[in-house]
Amino acid sequence: MGDPLRDGSTSIMDLPDDCLFFIFQRLDCHSDRESFGLTCHRWLHIQNKCCRSLQFQCSFTQLNLSLFQTSPNINSFHLYRLLRRFQNLQSLSLSGCIELPDSGLTQLQYYGSKIQSLKLDCCFGITDNGLSLVATSCPLTVVSLYRCNVTDMGLETLARSCSALKDVNLSHCSLISDCGISTLSLNCCQLRAVKISYCRNVSGIGFRRCSPTLVYLEADCCKLEPEGIMGIVSGGGLEYLNVSSLVWCVHGDGLAAIGAGFAMRLRVLNLRMCRTVSDESIVAIAKGCPLLEEWNLALCHEVRISGWESIGFNCYNLERLHVNRCRNLCDRGLQALRDGCKRLLVLYMSRCRQITVTAIELFKWLRGEVEIKEEEIMSIGPDWEFR
Numbered sequence: 001m002g003d004p005l006r007d008g009s010t011s012i013m014d015l016p017d018d019c020l021f022f023i024f025q026r027l028d029c030h031s032d033r034e035s036f037g038l039t040c041h042r043w044l045h046i047q048n049k050c051c052r053s054l055q056f057q058c059s060f061t062q063l064n065l066s067l068f069q070t071s072p073n074i075n076s077f078h079l080y081r082l083l084r085r086f087q088n089l090q091s092l093s094l095s096g097c098i099e100l101p102d103s104g105l106t107q108l109q110y111y112g113s114k115i116q117s118l119k120l121d122c123c124f125g126i127t128d129n130g131l132s133l134v135a136t137s138c139p140l141t142v143v144s145l146y147r148c149n150v151t152d153m154g155l156e157t158l159a160r161s162c163s164a165l166k167d168v169n170l171s172h173c174s175l176i177s178d179c180g181i182s183t184l185s186l187n188c189c190q191l192r193a194v195k196i197s198y199c200r201n202v203s204g205i206g207f208r209r210c211s212p213t214l215v216y217l218e219a220d221c222c223k224l225e226p227e228g229i230m231g232i233v234s235g236g237g238l239e240y241l242n243v244s245s246l247v248w249c250v251h252g253d254g255l256a257a258i259g260a261g262f263a264m265r266l267r268v269l270n271l272r273m274c275r276t277v278s279d280e281s282i283v284a285i286a287k288g289c290p291l292l293e294e295w296n297l298a299l300c301h302e303v304r305i306s307g308w309e310s311i312g313f314n315c316y317n318l319e320r321l322h323v324n325r326c327r328n329l330c331d332r333g334l335q336a337l338r339d340g341c342k343r344l345l346v347l348y349m350s351r352c353r354q355i356t357v358t359a360i361e362l363f364k365w366l367r368g369e370v371e372i373k374e375e376e377i378m379s380i381g382p383d384w385e386f387r
């Protein structure tokens with residue numbers, strides 16, 4: 001073979017970086033992308049610069065906390081080396097780094113200018129000081145602080161510095177109150193999704209005057225108040241709302257505010273285990289939320305005939321209805337659902353003791369297109385697609 005330097009031929013190594021970038025980005029196979037940088041230092045540099053997302057081995061889903069015992073801990077030095085290597089990151093997950101201190105986030109001041117998504121789930125060592133470093137260093141649009149020890153003060157710093165925030169997870173942040181939520185609502189006018197589940201100091205009033213861009217809210221097991229419910233729907237843009245397990249705070253018609261005219265775009269509503277919700281609230285919601293496609297009323301024991309009849313008559317777009325273990329759903333109530341709800345596809349129904357076998361068989365005969373199933377997780381959840 002001839003010498004390429006003498007005969008004028010070229011090799012792939014003579015291609016400019018822009019071409020190598022294009023080649024790397026066109027690789028569809030994950031293993032090919034992983035082995036690309038093994039070729040030489042130059043190709044490794046290309047691979048590093050193309051990396052947009054980084055998730056450590058100890059990162060976990062919120063349903064798999066057992067990784068705490070099996071995964072290595074990521075310390076400040078590890079984070080420093082990785083941030084130096086991958087300098088074009090847009091998404092970074094530190095979830096599960098339970099011993100990472102505030103000081104470990106210092107390097108984000110130098111290497112975090114492109115990070116838009118940051119997950120700090122169960123980073124128990126991160127406080128308001130660390131959140132302040134993050135807020136002033138990264139142009140965040142997505143942040144997850146699940147079980148973090150941050151307060152209203154840290155949330156205020158985040159909201160004022162990252163006004164472009166869209167998705168915020170504050171679930172199990174026990175130090176957050178309505179004051180912090182109010183700062184978030186007023187400063188972040190592009191908010192689309194917020195999770196505040198198990199934030200027991202949140203009543204909901206902090207959402208008053210929230211942006212109409214807010215379409216998704218998880219607020220189960222919060223101590224919401226009727227005024228707070230009104231605040232939650234005040235923006236007018238909600239399409240998904242989970243306020244399940246309000247067993248100790250909102251009684252009677254306290255949830256009627258959902259149907260007061262501000263939630264006309266609501267498509268998914270979870271009232272599971274709202275045991276004391278009254279027919280007045282059910283009627284108001286059925287009339288005031290005409291676009292409802294899925295409604296979870298499992299264990300809502302106080303819903304009676306007038307409630308079921310209102311659902312059947314008003315919920316034209318309802319496709320999935322959960323009525324598991326509703327003590328006061330009887331044959332007449334089931335008939336109302338059967339004769340109405342013309343778009344119903346799935347009825348989750350089990351252990352409704354007042355329902356007779358005859359009523360169930362008649363329902364199946366007249367509404368053969370409706371599938372009757374046992375209770376299961378709502379089909380639209382945290383990964384719900386925004387429209």
